[in-house]
Amino acid sequence: MEPRHYIEFQDVSFQYPNSEDWALKGVSFHIKPNEWVAIIGHNGSGKSTIAKLMNGLLSPQQGTIHVQELPINQETIWDVRKKVGMVFQNPDNQFVGTTVIDDVAFGLENHGIPREDMQKRISYSLKAVNMEEYVNHEPHNLSGGQKQRVAIASVLAVEPELIILDEATAMLDPKGRNSIMNTVHQVRQDRDVSVVTITHDLNEVLFADRVIVMNEGNVWFEGTPREVFQKHDELQAIGLDTPFVTQLSRHLNKLGISLHKEPLTHKDLMDELWTLHSTR
Template sequence: MKPIIEIDHISFKYQEDQAVSALNDISFSINQGEWVAIIGHNGSGKSTLAKTINGLILPSEGKVTVGGLELNEANVWDIRKKIGMVFQNPDNQFVGSTVEDDVAFGLENQGVPREEMVKRVNNALEKVRMSEFKTKEPARLSGGQKQRVAIAGVVALSPDVIILDEATSMLDPKGRLEVISTIQQLKEEKNLTVISITHDIDEAANANRVLVMKAGELVQEGTPEEIFSAGEKLVAMGLDLPFPEKLKIELTDLGIDVPATYMSEEGMVNWLWTSVLNK
Protein backbone atom coordinates (compact mmCIF):
# COMPACT_ATOMS: atom_id res chain seq x y z
CA MET A 1 0.00 0.00 0.00
CA LYS A 2 1.36 3.41 -1.00
CA PRO A 3 1.40 5.84 1.96
CA ILE A 4 -1.04 8.76 1.82
CA ILE A 5 1.56 11.04 3.46
CA GLU A 6 5.33 10.87 2.91
CA ILE A 7 7.75 13.14 4.77
CA ASP A 8 11.20 12.91 3.20
CA HIS A 9 14.12 14.51 5.10
CA ILE A 10 12.38 17.84 5.74
CA SER A 11 13.91 20.71 7.68
CA PHE A 12 12.54 24.15 8.45
CA LYS A 13 13.72 27.44 9.98
CA TYR A 14 11.37 30.33 10.74
CA GLN A 15 14.27 32.69 9.97
CA GLU A 16 17.19 31.91 7.69
CA ASP A 17 19.75 33.11 10.23
CA GLN A 18 18.15 31.08 13.02
CA ALA A 19 20.78 28.97 14.76
CA VAL A 20 18.48 26.05 15.56
CA SER A 21 16.02 24.53 13.10
CA ALA A 22 12.36 24.21 14.10
CA LEU A 23 12.42 20.91 12.17
CA ASN A 24 15.61 18.99 11.50
CA ASP A 25 15.86 16.18 8.90
CA ILE A 26 12.55 14.45 9.62
CA SER A 27 11.33 11.44 7.65
CA PHE A 28 8.32 9.15 8.09
CA SER A 29 5.21 7.99 6.23
CA ILE A 30 1.55 7.49 7.14
CA ASN A 31 -0.79 4.96 5.54
CA GLN A 32 -4.42 5.54 4.61
CA GLY A 33 -6.71 4.81 7.57
CA GLU A 34 -3.93 5.03 10.16
CA TRP A 35 -4.16 7.10 13.36
CA VAL A 36 -0.80 8.64 14.22
CA ALA A 37 -0.22 10.70 17.37
CA ILE A 38 2.65 13.19 17.46
CA ILE A 39 3.75 14.07 20.99
CA GLY A 40 6.46 16.25 22.50
CA HIS A 41 6.98 19.07 24.96
CA ASN A 42 6.37 22.73 24.08
CA GLY A 43 8.74 23.87 21.34
CA SER A 44 9.48 20.33 20.16
CA GLY A 45 8.28 21.13 16.62
CA LYS A 46 5.09 19.06 16.49
CA SER A 47 2.75 21.92 15.52
CA THR A 48 5.28 23.19 12.97
CA LEU A 49 5.31 19.69 11.50
CA ALA A 50 1.49 19.72 11.24
CA LYS A 51 1.58 23.06 9.39
CA THR A 52 4.14 21.62 7.00
CA ILE A 53 1.94 18.63 6.20
CA ASN A 54 -1.01 20.95 5.49
CA GLY A 55 1.04 23.34 3.37
CA LEU A 56 0.67 26.30 5.76
CA ILE A 57 4.47 26.48 5.60
CA LEU A 58 6.86 25.02 3.04
CA PRO A 59 9.93 23.12 4.26
CA SER A 60 13.32 24.73 3.80
CA GLU A 61 14.70 21.34 2.72
CA GLY A 62 13.22 17.97 1.85
CA LYS A 63 9.91 16.91 0.34
CA VAL A 64 6.31 16.47 1.51
CA THR A 65 3.96 14.31 -0.54
CA VAL A 66 0.21 14.02 0.16
CA GLY A 67 -1.99 11.67 -1.85
CA GLY A 68 0.70 11.37 -4.51
CA LEU A 69 1.08 15.16 -4.88
CA GLU A 70 4.36 16.80 -3.94
CA LEU A 71 3.79 19.92 -1.86
CA ASN A 72 4.73 23.10 -3.71
CA GLU A 73 3.18 26.48 -4.49
CA ALA A 74 1.53 25.13 -7.63
CA ASN A 75 -0.56 22.45 -5.95
CA VAL A 76 -0.81 23.56 -2.32
CA TRP A 77 -4.56 24.23 -2.68
CA ASP A 78 -5.17 20.75 -4.09
CA ILE A 79 -3.34 19.28 -1.10
CA ARG A 80 -5.34 21.37 1.38
CA LYS A 81 -8.54 19.92 -0.07
CA LYS A 82 -7.27 16.51 1.02
CA ILE A 83 -6.57 17.62 4.60
CA GLY A 84 -8.86 19.11 7.23
CA MET A 85 -7.50 20.73 10.40
CA VAL A 86 -9.20 21.10 13.77
CA PHE A 87 -7.40 23.61 15.97
CA GLN A 88 -7.03 24.11 19.71
CA ASN A 89 -9.67 26.81 20.16
CA PRO A 90 -12.89 26.15 18.20
CA ASP A 91 -14.03 29.76 18.72
CA ASN A 92 -11.25 30.84 16.35
CA GLN A 93 -12.80 28.71 13.57
CA PHE A 94 -16.40 29.91 13.81
CA VAL A 95 -17.61 32.39 11.18
CA GLY A 96 -21.33 31.56 10.86
CA SER A 97 -24.17 32.93 12.98
CA THR A 98 -25.62 29.44 13.41
CA VAL A 99 -24.13 25.95 13.59
CA GLU A 100 -25.40 24.96 10.13
CA ASP A 101 -24.12 28.21 8.59
CA ASP A 102 -20.71 27.58 10.07
CA VAL A 103 -20.50 24.00 8.78
CA ALA A 104 -21.57 25.24 5.34
CA PHE A 105 -18.88 27.95 5.15
CA GLY A 106 -16.11 25.78 3.69
CA LEU A 107 -18.50 24.25 1.17
CA GLU A 108 -19.59 27.72 0.01
CA ASN A 109 -15.93 28.64 -0.54
CA GLN A 110 -15.54 25.57 -2.73
CA GLY A 111 -18.64 26.46 -4.78
CA VAL A 112 -20.60 23.35 -3.84
CA PRO A 113 -24.17 23.54 -5.23
CA ARG A 114 -26.79 24.40 -2.58
CA GLU A 115 -28.70 21.09 -2.77
CA GLU A 116 -25.48 19.12 -2.28
CA MET A 117 -24.35 21.57 0.42
CA VAL A 118 -27.51 21.09 2.51
CA LYS A 119 -27.16 17.32 2.23
CA ARG A 120 -23.51 17.36 3.32
CA VAL A 121 -24.10 19.79 6.21
CA ASN A 122 -26.95 17.66 7.59
CA ASN A 123 -24.93 14.47 7.17
CA ALA A 124 -21.85 15.97 8.88
CA LEU A 125 -23.89 17.22 11.85
CA GLU A 126 -25.55 13.83 12.16
CA LYS A 127 -22.13 12.14 12.18
CA VAL A 128 -20.99 14.23 15.16
CA ARG A 129 -24.39 13.99 16.91
CA MET A 130 -25.10 17.73 16.68
CA SER A 131 -28.16 17.79 14.37
CA GLU A 132 -30.49 19.13 17.07
CA PHE A 133 -28.22 22.17 17.52
CA LYS A 134 -28.01 23.23 13.86
CA THR A 135 -30.00 26.47 14.34
CA LYS A 136 -28.20 27.39 17.58
CA GLU A 137 -25.50 30.05 17.93
CA PRO A 138 -22.04 28.44 18.26
CA ALA A 139 -21.21 30.75 21.18
CA ARG A 140 -23.97 29.11 23.27
CA LEU A 141 -22.50 25.60 23.00
CA SER A 142 -20.26 23.83 25.50
CA GLY A 143 -16.56 23.36 24.73
CA GLY A 144 -17.03 19.76 23.62
CA GLN A 145 -20.04 20.68 21.46
CA LYS A 146 -18.12 23.53 19.81
CA GLN A 147 -15.26 21.21 18.94
CA ARG A 148 -17.69 18.65 17.48
CA VAL A 149 -19.15 21.40 15.27
CA ALA A 150 -15.61 22.32 14.17
CA ILE A 151 -15.09 18.64 13.28
CA ALA A 152 -18.39 18.64 11.35
CA GLY A 153 -17.13 21.59 9.29
CA VAL A 154 -14.09 19.53 8.34
CA VAL A 155 -16.06 16.31 7.74
CA ALA A 156 -18.46 18.12 5.38
CA LEU A 157 -15.50 18.85 3.11
CA SER A 158 -14.79 15.09 2.82
CA PRO A 159 -11.01 15.21 3.36
CA ASP A 160 -8.80 12.12 3.26
CA VAL A 161 -6.87 13.29 6.34
CA ILE A 162 -7.89 15.06 9.56
CA ILE A 163 -5.23 16.79 11.65
CA LEU A 164 -6.15 17.49 15.28
CA ASP A 165 -3.80 20.27 16.41
CA GLU A 166 -4.16 20.20 20.21
CA ALA A 167 -7.90 19.93 19.53
CA THR A 168 -8.77 18.58 22.99
CA SER A 169 -6.36 20.59 25.15
CA MET A 170 -8.92 23.23 26.20
CA LEU A 171 -11.67 20.73 27.01
CA ASP A 172 -12.72 19.12 30.27
CA PRO A 173 -12.51 15.29 30.53
CA LYS A 174 -16.09 14.86 29.28
CA GLY A 175 -15.44 17.13 26.28
CA ARG A 176 -12.22 15.27 25.45
CA LEU A 177 -14.06 11.94 25.53
CA GLU A 178 -16.80 13.33 23.25
CA VAL A 179 -14.32 14.55 20.67
CA ILE A 180 -12.10 11.46 20.66
CA SER A 181 -15.05 9.06 20.44
CA THR A 182 -16.44 11.12 17.54
CA ILE A 183 -13.14 10.99 15.67
CA GLN A 184 -12.80 7.24 16.31
CA GLN A 185 -16.27 6.62 14.87
CA LEU A 186 -15.65 8.79 11.79
CA LYS A 187 -12.29 7.14 11.21
CA GLU A 188 -13.85 3.68 11.12
CA GLU A 189 -16.81 4.72 8.95
CA LYS A 190 -14.83 6.68 6.36
CA ASN A 191 -11.38 5.06 6.65
CA LEU A 192 -10.01 8.50 7.52
CA THR A 193 -6.36 9.08 8.25
CA VAL A 194 -5.98 10.91 11.57
CA ILE A 195 -2.95 12.85 12.79
CA SER A 196 -3.23 13.93 16.41
CA ILE A 197 -0.85 16.65 17.64
CA THR A 198 -1.31 16.45 21.38
CA HIS A 199 -0.05 16.93 24.93
CA ASP A 200 -2.71 14.49 26.12
CA ILE A 201 -0.90 11.18 26.56
CA ASP A 202 -4.16 9.33 27.16
CA GLU A 203 -5.38 10.63 23.79
CA ALA A 204 -2.17 9.49 22.12
CA ALA A 205 -2.68 6.02 23.60
CA ASN A 206 -5.67 5.60 21.22
CA ALA A 207 -3.42 5.89 18.15
CA ASN A 208 -2.06 3.08 16.00
CA ARG A 209 1.39 4.67 16.11
CA VAL A 210 3.12 7.38 18.16
CA LEU A 211 5.88 9.74 17.00
CA VAL A 212 7.94 11.48 19.68
CA MET A 213 9.41 14.91 18.89
CA LYS A 214 12.21 16.65 20.76
CA ALA A 215 13.96 19.92 19.81
CA GLY A 216 12.77 19.71 16.20
CA GLU A 217 13.82 16.09 15.71
CA LEU A 218 11.91 12.82 15.51
CA VAL A 219 13.55 10.86 18.32
CA GLN A 220 11.30 7.81 18.60
CA GLU A 221 8.36 6.09 16.90
CA GLY A 222 6.39 2.95 17.58
CA THR A 223 3.10 1.57 18.84
CA PRO A 224 1.65 3.03 22.06
CA GLU A 225 2.79 -0.16 23.82
CA GLU A 226 6.37 0.34 22.63
CA ILE A 227 6.48 4.07 23.43
CA PHE A 228 4.72 4.20 26.79
CA SER A 229 6.36 1.12 28.27
CA ALA A 230 9.56 3.22 28.25
CA GLY A 231 8.06 5.22 31.17
CA GLU A 232 11.03 6.96 32.79
CA LYS A 233 12.57 7.87 29.42
CA LEU A 234 9.41 9.78 28.50
CA VAL A 235 9.42 11.60 31.84
CA ALA A 236 13.07 12.57 31.22
CA MET A 237 11.96 14.22 27.97
CA GLY A 238 9.39 16.31 29.84
CA LEU A 239 6.42 14.16 28.82
CA ASP A 240 3.66 12.69 30.92
CA LEU A 241 2.64 9.04 31.20
CA PRO A 242 -0.76 7.49 30.45
CA PHE A 243 -2.93 6.97 33.52
CA PRO A 244 -2.50 3.14 33.59
CA GLU A 245 1.30 3.53 33.67
CA LYS A 246 1.06 6.07 36.51
CA LEU A 247 -1.20 3.67 38.40
CA LYS A 248 1.27 0.83 37.89
CA ILE A 249 4.00 2.94 39.51
CA GLU A 250 1.76 3.72 42.50
CA LEU A 251 0.81 0.05 42.90
CA THR A 252 4.46 -1.00 42.70
CA ASP A 253 5.27 1.47 45.51
CA LEU A 254 2.57 -0.27 47.58
CA GLY A 255 4.31 -3.59 47.06
CA ILE A 256 1.88 -4.99 44.48
CA ASP A 257 3.35 -6.94 41.57
CA VAL A 258 2.16 -5.44 38.29
CA PRO A 259 2.61 -6.63 34.68
CA ALA A 260 5.74 -5.31 33.03
CA THR A 261 3.98 -4.84 29.69
CA TYR A 262 2.03 -1.72 28.73
CA MET A 263 -1.72 -1.81 29.41
CA SER A 264 -4.54 0.33 28.08
CA GLU A 265 -7.17 1.65 30.50
CA GLU A 266 -9.43 -1.28 29.57
CA GLY A 267 -6.56 -3.71 30.11
CA MET A 268 -5.77 -2.16 33.48
CA VAL A 269 -9.42 -2.46 34.61
CA ASN A 270 -9.54 -6.12 33.54
CA TRP A 271 -6.26 -6.89 35.32
CA LEU A 272 -7.34 -5.14 38.51
CA TRP A 273 -10.65 -7.00 38.50
CA THR A 274 -9.27 -10.46 37.82
CA SER A 275 -5.88 -10.31 39.58
CA VAL A 276 -6.31 -7.93 42.51
CA LEU A 277 -9.92 -7.29 43.51
CA ASN A 278 -11.04 -10.91 43.15
CA LYS A 279 -8.25 -12.30 45.33
Protein backbone atom coordinates in the same frame (compact mmCIF):
# COMPACT_ATOMS: atom_id res chain seq x y z
CA MET B 1 -4.19 0.93 -6.20
CA GLU B 2 -4.07 2.80 -2.94
CA PRO B 3 -0.66 4.23 -2.13
CA ARG B 4 1.17 2.71 0.80
CA HIS B 5 1.75 6.06 2.43
CA TYR B 6 -0.87 8.71 2.71
CA ILE B 7 1.54 11.41 3.85
CA GLU B 8 5.27 11.12 3.62
CA PHE B 9 7.87 13.50 5.11
CA GLN B 10 11.34 13.02 3.63
CA ASP B 11 14.23 14.69 5.42
CA VAL B 12 12.17 17.79 6.20
CA SER B 13 13.80 20.78 7.91
CA PHE B 14 12.03 23.98 8.85
CA GLN B 15 13.15 27.22 10.43
CA TYR B 16 10.84 30.08 11.45
CA PRO B 17 11.82 33.54 10.23
CA ASN B 18 13.98 35.46 12.77
CA SER B 19 14.78 32.29 14.63
CA GLU B 20 18.28 30.89 15.06
CA ASP B 21 17.15 27.35 15.78
CA TRP B 22 15.64 24.86 13.42
CA ALA B 23 12.11 23.90 14.48
CA LEU B 24 12.46 20.62 12.57
CA LYS B 25 15.76 18.99 11.68
CA GLY B 26 15.72 16.37 8.93
CA VAL B 27 12.43 14.77 9.90
CA SER B 28 11.21 11.68 8.03
CA PHE B 29 8.06 9.69 8.74
CA HIS B 30 4.87 8.60 7.05
CA ILE B 31 1.20 8.19 7.81
CA LYS B 32 -0.74 5.35 6.24
CA PRO B 33 -4.20 5.60 4.71
CA ASN B 34 -6.89 5.24 7.37
CA GLU B 35 -4.36 5.28 10.20
CA TRP B 36 -4.75 7.20 13.49
CA VAL B 37 -1.43 8.70 14.56
CA ALA B 38 -0.81 10.73 17.72
CA ILE B 39 2.10 13.16 17.78
CA ILE B 40 3.40 14.03 21.24
CA GLY B 41 6.38 16.05 22.48
CA HIS B 42 7.29 18.91 24.80
CA ASN B 43 6.32 22.51 24.00
CA GLY B 44 8.55 23.65 21.14
CA SER B 45 9.43 20.11 20.00
CA GLY B 46 8.04 20.74 16.52
CA LYS B 47 4.60 19.08 16.79
CA SER B 48 2.50 21.98 15.58
CA THR B 49 5.03 22.86 12.90
CA ILE B 50 4.46 19.38 11.44
CA ALA B 51 0.71 19.98 11.39
CA LYS B 52 1.10 23.26 9.55
CA LEU B 53 3.46 21.69 7.02
CA MET B 54 0.96 18.90 6.32
CA ASN B 55 -1.57 21.20 4.73
CA GLY B 56 0.81 23.76 3.32
CA LEU B 57 0.30 26.55 5.87
CA LEU B 58 4.09 26.49 6.10
CA SER B 59 6.58 25.14 3.58
CA PRO B 60 9.87 23.52 4.48
CA GLN B 61 13.29 25.02 3.61
CA GLN B 62 14.64 21.51 3.01
CA GLY B 63 13.15 18.14 2.19
CA THR B 64 9.87 17.15 0.57
CA ILE B 65 6.36 16.34 1.76
CA HIS B 66 4.06 14.17 -0.32
CA VAL B 67 0.33 13.84 0.17
CA GLN B 68 -0.88 10.76 -1.67
CA GLU B 69 2.30 10.86 -3.76
CA LEU B 70 1.56 14.47 -4.68
CA PRO B 71 4.39 16.82 -3.63
CA ILE B 72 3.13 19.89 -1.73
CA ASN B 73 4.03 23.03 -3.66
CA GLN B 74 2.39 26.21 -4.95
CA GLU B 75 0.58 24.34 -7.73
CA THR B 76 -0.80 21.52 -5.62
CA ILE B 77 -1.56 23.42 -2.43
CA TRP B 78 -5.30 23.87 -3.08
CA ASP B 79 -5.73 20.21 -3.95
CA VAL B 80 -3.85 19.30 -0.78
CA ARG B 81 -6.08 21.48 1.38
CA LYS B 82 -9.15 19.68 0.03
CA LYS B 83 -7.65 16.44 1.24
CA VAL B 84 -6.27 17.63 4.58
CA GLY B 85 -8.63 19.27 7.07
CA MET B 86 -7.47 20.86 10.27
CA VAL B 87 -9.10 21.63 13.63
CA PHE B 88 -7.22 24.11 15.82
CA GLN B 89 -6.94 24.61 19.56
CA ASN B 90 -9.15 27.60 20.27
CA PRO B 91 -12.86 26.94 19.62
CA ASP B 92 -13.54 30.67 19.44
CA ASN B 93 -11.07 31.36 16.64
CA GLN B 94 -12.49 29.12 13.95
CA PHE B 95 -15.99 30.38 13.27
CA VAL B 96 -16.94 32.43 10.24
CA GLY B 97 -20.70 31.80 9.97
CA THR B 98 -23.41 33.42 12.09
CA THR B 99 -25.19 30.09 12.51
CA VAL B 100 -23.95 26.53 12.75
CA ILE B 101 -25.30 25.65 9.30
CA ASP B 102 -23.68 28.73 7.68
CA ASP B 103 -20.42 27.84 9.26
CA VAL B 104 -20.39 24.32 7.86
CA ALA B 105 -21.55 25.66 4.48
CA PHE B 106 -18.69 28.15 4.29
CA GLY B 107 -16.00 25.60 3.49
CA LEU B 108 -18.19 23.93 0.91
CA GLU B 109 -18.95 27.23 -0.85
CA ASN B 110 -15.23 27.91 -0.98
CA HIS B 111 -14.70 24.60 -2.73
CA GLY B 112 -17.57 25.30 -5.16
CA ILE B 113 -19.71 22.31 -4.16
CA PRO B 114 -23.17 22.30 -5.89
CA ARG B 115 -26.12 23.23 -3.67
CA GLU B 116 -27.89 19.83 -3.55
CA ASP B 117 -24.65 18.12 -2.70
CA MET B 118 -23.95 20.75 -0.05
CA GLN B 119 -27.22 20.09 1.72
CA LYS B 120 -26.51 16.39 1.85
CA ARG B 121 -23.00 16.89 3.15
CA ILE B 122 -24.05 19.41 5.80
CA SER B 123 -26.72 17.18 7.24
CA TYR B 124 -24.43 14.16 7.10
CA SER B 125 -21.54 15.89 8.86
CA LEU B 126 -23.61 17.59 11.56
CA LYS B 127 -25.23 14.24 12.24
CA ALA B 128 -21.82 12.57 12.46
CA VAL B 129 -20.78 14.94 15.26
CA ASN B 130 -24.20 14.75 16.90
CA MET B 131 -25.01 18.43 16.39
CA GLU B 132 -27.92 18.16 13.92
CA GLU B 133 -30.30 19.74 16.41
CA TYR B 134 -28.22 22.89 16.50
CA VAL B 135 -28.29 23.87 12.80
CA ASN B 136 -29.73 27.32 13.42
CA HIS B 137 -27.93 28.07 16.68
CA GLU B 138 -25.41 30.88 16.92
CA PRO B 139 -21.92 29.44 17.44
CA HIS B 140 -21.04 31.78 20.34
CA ASN B 141 -23.86 30.32 22.44
CA LEU B 142 -22.43 26.80 22.24
CA SER B 143 -20.12 25.21 24.80
CA GLY B 144 -16.45 24.71 23.94
CA GLY B 145 -16.95 21.03 23.18
CA GLN B 146 -19.94 21.75 20.95
CA LYS B 147 -17.97 24.42 19.08
CA GLN B 148 -15.13 22.00 18.41
CA ARG B 149 -17.64 19.41 17.20
CA VAL B 150 -19.02 21.95 14.72
CA ALA B 151 -15.43 22.71 13.65
CA ILE B 152 -14.96 18.99 13.00
CA ALA B 153 -18.26 18.91 11.05
CA SER B 154 -17.03 21.80 8.88
CA VAL B 155 -13.89 19.82 8.13
CA LEU B 156 -15.79 16.57 7.54
CA ALA B 157 -18.19 18.22 5.08
CA VAL B 158 -15.28 18.87 2.71
CA GLU B 159 -14.70 15.09 2.80
CA PRO B 160 -11.02 15.18 3.62
CA GLU B 161 -8.83 12.10 3.57
CA LEU B 162 -6.88 13.28 6.60
CA ILE B 163 -8.09 15.23 9.64
CA ILE B 164 -5.51 16.93 11.85
CA LEU B 165 -6.54 17.83 15.40
CA ASP B 166 -3.92 20.31 16.62
CA GLU B 167 -4.43 20.30 20.40
CA ALA B 168 -8.12 20.56 19.58
CA THR B 169 -9.19 19.43 23.06
CA ALA B 170 -6.70 21.47 25.11
CA MET B 171 -9.21 24.19 26.02
CA LEU B 172 -12.09 21.84 26.78
CA ASP B 173 -13.27 20.32 30.03
CA PRO B 174 -13.06 16.52 30.48
CA LYS B 175 -16.61 16.02 29.20
CA GLY B 176 -15.84 18.07 26.07
CA ARG B 177 -12.63 16.11 25.50
CA ASN B 178 -14.41 12.79 25.66
CA SER B 179 -17.10 13.95 23.28
CA ILE B 180 -14.46 14.97 20.69
CA MET B 181 -12.55 11.70 20.95
CA ASN B 182 -15.77 9.68 20.70
CA THR B 183 -16.86 11.77 17.71
CA VAL B 184 -13.64 11.08 15.83
CA HIS B 185 -13.86 7.42 16.73
CA GLN B 186 -17.45 7.28 15.48
CA VAL B 187 -16.62 9.02 12.19
CA ARG B 188 -13.92 6.45 11.54
CA GLN B 189 -16.47 3.64 11.88
CA ASP B 190 -18.48 5.17 9.04
CA ARG B 191 -15.79 6.08 6.54
CA ASP B 192 -12.10 5.81 5.74
CA VAL B 193 -10.12 8.74 7.03
CA SER B 194 -6.62 9.18 8.47
CA VAL B 195 -6.38 11.09 11.73
CA VAL B 196 -3.44 12.94 13.24
CA THR B 197 -3.90 14.15 16.82
CA ILE B 198 -1.35 16.50 18.29
CA THR B 199 -1.77 16.42 22.03
CA HIS B 200 -0.42 16.52 25.58
CA ASP B 201 -3.31 14.41 26.81
CA LEU B 202 -2.15 10.88 27.51
CA ASN B 203 -5.64 9.42 27.32
CA GLU B 204 -5.92 10.73 23.77
CA VAL B 205 -2.70 8.95 22.87
CA LEU B 206 -4.32 5.63 23.77
CA PHE B 207 -6.85 6.05 20.93
CA ALA B 208 -4.09 6.07 18.31
CA ASP B 209 -2.78 3.16 16.24
CA ARG B 210 0.69 4.62 16.32
CA VAL B 211 2.51 7.39 18.17
CA ILE B 212 5.29 9.67 16.94
CA VAL B 213 7.30 11.20 19.77
CA MET B 214 9.03 14.48 18.89
CA ASN B 215 11.96 15.91 20.81
CA GLU B 216 13.87 19.07 19.92
CA GLY B 217 12.86 19.03 16.28
CA ASN B 218 13.63 15.35 15.71
CA VAL B 219 11.55 12.20 15.60
CA TRP B 220 12.62 10.60 18.87
CA PHE B 221 10.56 7.41 18.68
CA GLU B 222 7.76 5.82 16.67
CA GLY B 223 5.62 2.93 17.83
CA THR B 224 2.32 1.74 19.25
CA PRO B 225 1.09 3.42 22.46
CA ARG B 226 2.22 0.28 24.32
CA GLU B 227 5.74 0.49 22.89
CA VAL B 228 5.96 4.21 23.61
CA PHE B 229 4.90 3.96 27.24
CA GLN B 230 7.35 1.10 27.80
CA LYS B 231 9.98 3.83 27.57
CA HIS B 232 8.64 5.35 30.74
CA ASP B 233 11.92 6.63 32.23
CA GLU B 234 13.26 7.99 28.96
CA LEU B 235 9.97 9.79 28.26
CA GLN B 236 10.19 11.54 31.60
CA ALA B 237 13.75 12.57 30.79
CA ILE B 238 12.51 14.46 27.72
CA GLY B 239 9.76 16.21 29.70
CA LEU B 240 6.86 13.90 28.93
CA ASP B 241 4.64 11.93 31.22
CA THR B 242 3.08 8.49 31.18
CA PRO B 243 -0.42 7.37 32.20
CA PHE B 244 -1.29 6.36 35.76
CA VAL B 245 -1.42 2.68 34.82
CA THR B 246 2.11 2.79 33.35
CA GLN B 247 3.48 4.47 36.47
CA LEU B 248 1.82 2.05 38.84
CA SER B 249 3.04 -0.90 36.75
CA ARG B 250 6.62 0.41 37.03
CA HIS B 251 6.37 0.52 40.82
CA LEU B 252 4.83 -2.95 40.93
CA ASN B 253 7.57 -4.33 38.70
CA LYS B 254 10.20 -2.98 41.10
CA LEU B 255 8.48 -4.91 43.88
CA GLY B 256 8.79 -8.14 41.95
CA ILE B 257 5.29 -8.25 40.47
CA SER B 258 6.29 -9.12 36.92
CA LEU B 259 3.80 -7.83 34.41
CA HIS B 260 4.48 -9.27 30.98
CA LYS B 261 2.34 -7.13 28.76
CA GLU B 262 2.68 -3.38 29.13
CA PRO B 263 -0.79 -2.62 30.53
CA LEU B 264 -2.44 0.53 29.17
CA THR B 265 -5.86 0.56 30.80
CA HIS B 266 -7.19 -0.17 34.26
CA LYS B 267 -8.70 -3.34 32.88
CA ASP B 268 -5.39 -4.53 31.34
CA LEU B 269 -3.60 -4.09 34.64
CA MET B 270 -6.38 -5.56 36.76
CA ASP B 271 -6.61 -8.65 34.52
CA GLU B 272 -2.88 -9.29 34.80
CA LEU B 273 -2.88 -8.77 38.55
CA TRP B 274 -5.81 -11.13 38.95
CA THR B 275 -4.11 -13.80 36.84
CA LEU B 276 -0.96 -13.53 38.95
CA HIS B 277 -3.02 -13.67 42.13
CA SER B 278 -5.07 -16.72 41.17
CA THR B 279 -2.06 -18.74 40.00
CA ARG B 280 -0.18 -18.28 43.27
